[in-house]
Amino acid sequence: MAIRNCLVTGAGSGIGAAVAELLSGQGHRVALAGRREEPLRELSARLPGPSLVLPTDVTRPEDIESMFAACEESWGPVEVLVHSAGAGDSARLESTTDTMWDRQLELNLTAPFRCVRRAVPAMRKAGFGRIVVVASVASKVGAPYVSAYTAAKHGVLGLVRSAAAELADTGVTVNAVCPGYVDTPMTDRSVASIAAHTGRDADGIRAKLAAAQPIGRLILPGEVAAVIGLLVQEEALNGQSLMVDGGSVQS
Known part of the structure; x- marks a missing residue:
């Protein structure tokens, strides 16, 4: 595979950091986005290939625009987008406030939508693109005390499937990974x-x-990253939601 311009959100730790290490190790250029600058700089220092450090709050539309613009200015259009940023709140259904609900949808559904929307035009024009969203086992099944998180993760899977269907004949693939407890x-x-x-x-x-x-x-972060690496490589994998959960949900 050719050397690509990659953007990884949520790169400061966990799955995002593991994905950045994998892609850099394969020779790609990797832009590291996350809310906290220090972990991004620490990761950048140990990557073998070129990287950018982009402190970003993906719930802020202006931050998303600045993040993509920085990649384009330094390297050109983003060719691989891995959206790993996300978090969960836990509460009883009757204790889930509007604020909690809005926060979960903003971070886990609206932010990936905005990132995908921003990435697609250049990918469509180039005839190549790889988009992978880190979803969750909560994209497939419900669980107690995480109604807002589960609703957002179910929603992002719908986004992935619809985008994949729309872009299938353009050279752009859109997929999700659905980890269990990592x-x-x-x-x-x-x-x-x-x-x-x-x-x-x-x-x-x-x-x-x-x-x-x-x-x-x-599950180990590197195990999730390995599946994402496969989705970045293979055009035939499109519109998929691959479970990385040790077999708890057979889908």
Whole structure:
């Protein structure tokens, strides 16, 4: 595969950082976007190939525009977009406020929509593009206490499928990966939140999350990145939502 201009959101840690390392290791140029600059700079320093550090809040439309503009100014149009930025809130349905609901849709559905919309014109013109959205097992099944997050993740899967159908004859593919519980800072925050709300032991909570995967452990960020790498390579994979969950949801 030719050397490509790649943009990874949520690159400061977890899945996004693992994806950036994989793509850079394959020789691609990788722009690193995330809210916190320091982790992005630390990641940039250890990547083997060219990189850009782009502090970005993807819930701000002006930040998204600046992020893409910086890539275009330095390297040219974004050819590979991996949207990994996201987070979850946990609450009982009756305790889920409008603010929580709006925040989850803004971050997990509207932000990827805006990024995909911004990336598509140049990809369509070039006759090549790869878009991968990090969704979730919550894109496929519901779970207690995460109604807003689950609604947003179900929605982003609809976005992926519709965009893939629209762009199928242009050389642009759009796919999603749907991880289960991954050993990332996001899972650490989930464990801490559950422990704070329930008084249960954090180690016990983590063990229960690990057991939710049939393989009996948390998924590793590199395992998710490897699947994303496949989606970046293969044009025949389009409109797919690949589960990376150790077999908990057979889809």
